[in-house]
Amino acid sequence: MAGPHKTDDPFFHATAVAFGRRGVLILGPSGAGKSALAVELISRGARLVGDDRVMLSGAGGLLTARPRPGFEGRIECRGVGLLTVPWVAEAEIALVVDAGREERDRLPPPREILLFGCSLPLLHRAAGAQFPAAVQLMMTRGTRDEDPQGTPHP
Numbered sequence: 625m626a627g628p629h630k631t632d633d634p635f636f637h638a639t640a641v642a643f644g645r646r647g648v649l650i651l652g653p654s655g656a657g658k659s660a661l662a663v664e665l666i667s668r669g670a671r672l673v674g675d676d677r678v679m680l681s682g683a684g685g686l687l688t689a690r691p692r693p694g695f696e697g698r699i700e701c702r703g704v705g706l707l708t709v710p711w712v713a714e715a716e717i718a719l720v721v722d723a724g725r726e727e728r729d730r731l732p733p734p735r736e737i738l739l740f741g742c743s744l745p746l747l748h749r750a751a752g753a754q755f756p757a758a759v760q761l762m763m764t765r766g767t768r769d770e771d772p773q774g775t776p777h778p
Contacts, residue, residue, distance in 0.1 A: 636680045639699075640673035640689040640715060641665045643763040647673055647689050647715030649680075649744075652724030657749065659700050661723060663707070664756040666699075670763075672711040675699040680717075682740030687717040717742075719762060723749045 639650045639658040648665065650658040659675055666672060674691035675698065681688050690713065691697075697711035720737050727748040735746040749755065 634679045634681065635677045635692060637676070638678050638680075638689075639675045640678045640717065641670040642673055642712050642715035643670050643760070645712075645716055646718040646763050648759060648763060649678070649687070649689060649717045649720045649739075651720060651722050652749075656723040658723050660702070661721065661749070661756060661759075662699060663701055663709075665760060666709050668756065668760045670760070672697060672699055672709050673715050680740055682742045685742055687740055687742040687744060688714055689717055690714045717744060719759070720744045720746045721749060721759065722746060725749065726751065 637651075639662045640647050641650075641662050642648070643665075648670070650661055652658050662670075662672065662675065672691075673689045674695065677692045677695075679690040679692065681690075691711065696713075697708050699707050699709055701707050717739075720739070722737075725748040727750040732748070735748075736743050737746040738744075747759070750758075
């Protein structure tokens, strides 16, 4: 996960995108693939909230992300350069992805993370081309089955 964070600093080392008002906060160390996942999600219809440093605030159980002033709509794409992409001024974070931790379970258990007093669902980065598509589907069309050991689907 991301390194230590000073509580008096509203800017968090993370990247965030949004599908409508629902945001995905992507955490991880430099080089973990935060921007790469964000670019893939933007290519699937998300809009950038902020790249590398986002302003987070929590109130009433909701975590809100905003872009760093002066960097709206700009994202770094390694090997390509800075891209200007569609962006939004804020999003309510609905999902957190830790790009610095690789998912090893085929059917991972439900995980949560507490950020700024808000409890949010957490995914570790999964290898494979399906991961960005799964994140997109979770954000736009449904949720993850929280009982992976339950009754098989027909």
